[in-house]
Amino acid sequence: MIRSLIQPTGAAHTRIYAYGAARGEIAVPNDDLIGPIDSSDEWIRQRTGIITRTRAVPETDAVDLATDAAREAIERSGVDPSQVDAVIVATISNPKQSPSVSAIVADRVGANPAAAYDVNAACAGFAYGVTQADALIRAGAAHYAVVIGAEKLSDIVDPADRSISFLLGDGAGAVVIGPSDTPGIGPTIWGSDGSKSDAVGMNHTLTEFRDGVAPWPTLRQEGPTVFRWAVWEMVKVARQALEAAGVEASDLAAFVPHQANMRIIDEFAKQLGLPDTVLIGRDIETTGNTSAASIPLAAHRLLEEHPELSGGLALQIGFGAGLVFGAQVVVLP
Numbered sequence: 001m002i003r004s005l006i007q008p009t010g011a012a013h014t015r016i017y018a019y020g021a022a023r024g025e026i027a028v029p030n031d032d033l034i035g036p037i038d039s040s041d042e043w044i045r046q047r048t049g050i051i052t053r054t055r056a057v058p059e060t061d062a063v064d065l066a067t068d069a070a071r072e073a074i075e076r077s078g079v080d081p082s083q084v085d086a087v088i089v090a091t092i093s094n095p096k097q098s099p100s101v102s103a104i105v106a107d108r109v110g111a112n113p114a115a116a117y118d119v120n121a122a123c124a125g126f127a128y129g130v131t132q133a134d135a136l137i138r139a140g141a142a143h144y145a146v147v148i149g150a151e152k153l154s155d156i157v158d159p160a161d162r163s164i165s166f167l168l169g170d171g172a173g174a175v176v177i178g179p180s181d182t183p184g185i186g187p188t189i190w191g192s193d194g195s196k197s198d199a200v201g202m203n204h205t206l207t208e209f210r211d212g213v214a215p216w217p218t219l220r221q222e223g224p225t226v227f228r229w230a231v232w233e234m235v236k237v238a239r240q241a242l243e244a245a246g247v248e249a250s251d252l253a254a255f256v257p258h259q260a261n262m263r264i265i266d267e268f269a270k271q272l273g274l275p276d277t278v279l280i281g282r283d284i285e286t287t288g289n290t291s292a293a294s295i296p297l298a299a300h301r302l303l304e305e306h307p308e309l310s311g312g313l314a315l316q317i318g319f320g321a322g323l324v325f326g327a328q329v330v331v332l333p
Contacts, residue, residue: 050262069172083144085143102118125291146176197322254299255274316330
């Protein structure tokens with residue numbers, strides 16, 4: 001006799017319950033960085049919109065930042081930590097190749113023995129994590145999930161690199177996702193283009209560093225290439241996410257793009273035709289580019305400053321090294 005397997009089923013819909021945030025302890029103004037790159041405060045502001053960025057002290061790592069952000073999100077969500085059965089951390093700055101940041105965080109916040117894994121999708125990592133949490137819950141593989149974007153990019157930056165060093169900050173943003181009576185997370189438009197893998201990423205491998213043939217690996221980018229790709233190709237992805245969710249730009253309460261560069265954010269808003277009623281996340285001005293952490297940090301700040309956004313629709317889009325991208329419309333908690 002052949003028995004059929006029981007197929008688990010989960011919630012019909014999911015939503016974000018709450019956000020949490022943690023930023024590096026130190027505010028680093030442009031003037032502190034201009035020497036090694038032979039630049040000026042004015043040059044950095046004009047090119048990026050950044051006035052200052054947050055960076056962590058040496059004793060703080062990405063695991064610490066992720067833990068603090070997750071704790072706040074769980075506390076605000078009203079979900080008991082023991083009910084969290086999946087923890088997903090998006091990061092490119094795990095201080096160790098293994099174990100995962102997520103497993104340590106799950107234990108620290110009281111979610112042990114939740115399923116835990118890390119996602120390496122750079123600046124699209126948070127959007128990827130939200131996609132996976134939504135799917136896991138609807139499939140019945142989890143009931144509540146915590147998704148965290150966490151980075152300590154100051155560990156992997158060359159102060160003399162003019163392409164990216166002045167952009168980067170440290171921080172973590174987290175959300176609790178769970179079942180919902182109505183749709184709270186729209187369909188995701190995501191993908192990759194590995195043919196452009198040289199545009200952003202690490203300049204050396206760990207084995208090259210080990211063998212003494214290269215210095216400590218750091219991030220670098222081909223700025224013009226990334227800018228053109230982000231402005232022209234990612235706007236198409238953002239439009240597809242709106243269409244997949246069945247909404248228009250005028251239906252949005254907020255737009256939360258990856259905090260890559262203020263010029264990119266402004267061009268995005270222009271091309272999408274966002275009305276003045278749509279509030280735009282501009283956390284980059286004082287936090288910097290925090291890769292996987294940038295979207296949840298920007299959303300957290302928007303909700304703190306504009307609580308009236310609660311219940312409104314937000315379009316979020318992440319894009320970066322890979323090249324990878326991910327976008328979806330969510331209901332703000």
